[in-house]
Amino acid sequence: MANKLISQMGLPPSLFHIFSARNILTAKDALSLPEVDLMALLDIEIDLVRSAVAHISEATCPPFQTGLALLEEKKKSGGHLSTLLPGLDNALCGGIPFGALTELVGPSGIGKTQFCLKLALLAALPECYGGLNGRVIYIDTESKFSSRRMIEIGEGSFPHIFRLQGLAQKMAGRIIVTRPTSISEFNDSLQQMKLTLLQNEVKLLIVDSIAALVSWDNEKGTISSRQSPLRGLLSFLKSIAEFSQIPVVLTNQVRSHSSDDTFHYIFQGHRKETSNSERSESHLTAALGIQWAHAVTIRLIFEAHSGHRFIKVAKSPISPPVAFPFVVESSGITLLNQEGISVAGSEINAIRCQGCNVLTQ
Numbered sequence: 485m486a487n488k489l490i491s492q493m494g495l496p497p498s499l500f501h502i503f504s505a506r507n508i509l510t511a512k513d514a515l516s517l518p519e520v521d522l523m524a525l526l527d528i529e530i531d532l533v534r535s536a537v538a539h540i541s542e543a544t545c546p547p548f549q550t551g552l553a554l555l556e557e558k559k560k561s562g563g564h565l566s567t568l569l570p571g572l573d574n575a576l577c578g579g580i581p582f583g584a585l586t587e588l589v590g591p592s593g594i595g596k597t598q599f600c601l602k603l604a605l606l607a608a609l610p611e612c613y614g615g616l617n618g619r620v621i622y623i624d625t626e627s628k629f630s631s632r633r634m635i636e637i638g639e640g641s642f643p644h645i646f647r648l649q650g651l652a653q654k655m656a657g658r659i660i661v662t663r664p665t666s667i668s669e670f671n672d673s674l675q676q677m678k679l680t681l682l683q684n685e686v687k688l689l690i691v692d693s694i695a696a697l698v699s700w701d702n703e704k705g706t707i708s709s710r711q712s713p714l715r716g717l718l719s720f721l722k723s724i725a726e727f728s729q730i731p732v733v734l735t736n737q738v739r740s741h742s743s744d745d746t747f748h749y750i751f752q753g754h755r756k757e758t759s760n761s762e763r764s765e766s767h768l769t770a771a772l773g774i775q776w777a778h779a780v781t782i783r784l785i786f787e788a789h790s791g792h793r794f795i796k797v798a799k800s801p802i803s804p805p806v807a808f809p810f811v812v813e814s815s816g817i818t819l820l821n822q823e824g825i826s827v828a829g830s831e832i833n834a835i836r837c838q839g840c841n842v843l844t845q
């Protein structure tokens with residue numbers, strides 16, 4: 485930019501000739517001199533110097549956009565997949581954002597898969613019913629996807645629509661379920677995904693769950709950031725979200741860090757013999773660690789305490805942290821209040837599992 489030629493900036497010819505006669509040829513030559521020096525060197529009025537400097541500065545500036553233009557652009561290219569949970573949609577300014585990674589993290593059995601099944605259904609629903617009328621790629625690493633449960637959620641949420649002949653089958657037919665059994669198989673299917681996304685009008689990608697792919701056996705609860713295959717995976721998933729402008733939703737599990745300093749992964753199935761009170765005291769953290777947490781755009785924590793389950797907006801570029809109590813019913817997840825409860829300080833990232841049976845399964 486600094487070396488941009490003044491001859492290409494559209495200055496009035498008379499003025500340009502004065503600059504070139506004094507060997508001031510580039511933006512850098514003109515802008516690195518004080519106005520008074522320029523006035524003396526060019527032998528012109530200060531007002532003329534100022535307008536020439538303003539002109540050269542403007543022509544040299546990197547292109548910029550106003551906040552308003554960015555907002556308009558976002559409206560055109562972006563968008564949200566409504567969760568049909570009004571409080572949560574409000575907090576997220578419309579729902580799960582297109583073009584970004586949204587992580588659902590929480591203990592086993594809390595309701596992450598139930599949430600994903602509803603999202604899959606919503607993305608597949610015709611637009612006239614508030615859906616995205618698209619296909620869904622559902623990467624089901626734990627074989628937990630259930631068409632029957634998804635249709636049950638559909639019948640409970642949209643009884644009038646699901647009564648229509650064949651609609652339930654049509655919706656289920658739009659969900660492409662893959663079940664990789666290793667991270668390399670998962671990587672292979674991702675490599676083919678960009679093409680599949682384009683060919684199949686995919687409107688949502690779900691990975692349930694990302695943590696289950698990783699073998700923890702020899703890693704004592706931490707993934708080495710250098711060795712982690714998740715690193716490449718993460719940037720690839722991000723690029724898929726951005727390239728296709730679709731929401732990408734990932735579930736992540738939790739591990740407990742108890743007082744004896746050993747880690748335990750909920751999904752591994754090995755249970756330490758601890759009492760209920762010890763369990764509720766243990767500290768839960770997201771299974772995939774801090775690097776992963778930083779990379780996602782939205783993080784929703786599913787947790788249980790005070791006799792309720794909560795969906796907590798723990799990370800969002802546009803929403804303050806807020807938690808919504810919820811229940812899981814035959815129609816899927818329902819919020820118990822739409823206003824939400826503000827959370828602050830260390831509560832924002834805490835993952836609590838008190839008084840629920842999810843850890844004791």
Ligand SMILES: Nc1ncnc2c1ncn2[C@@H]1O[C@H](COP(=O)(O)OP(=O)(O)OP(=O)(O)O)[C@@H](O)[C@H]1O
Binds near residue numbers: 595598
């Ligand atoms: N038909 C149903 N009616 C009411 N509640 C249900 C129904 N099916 C499942 N649930 C609820 O959903 C919970 C299971 O949630 P889900 O399978 O989403 O857990 P998860 O968070 O995905 O767990 P994991 O990490 O182990 O995959 C059960 O505890 C139960 O409360």
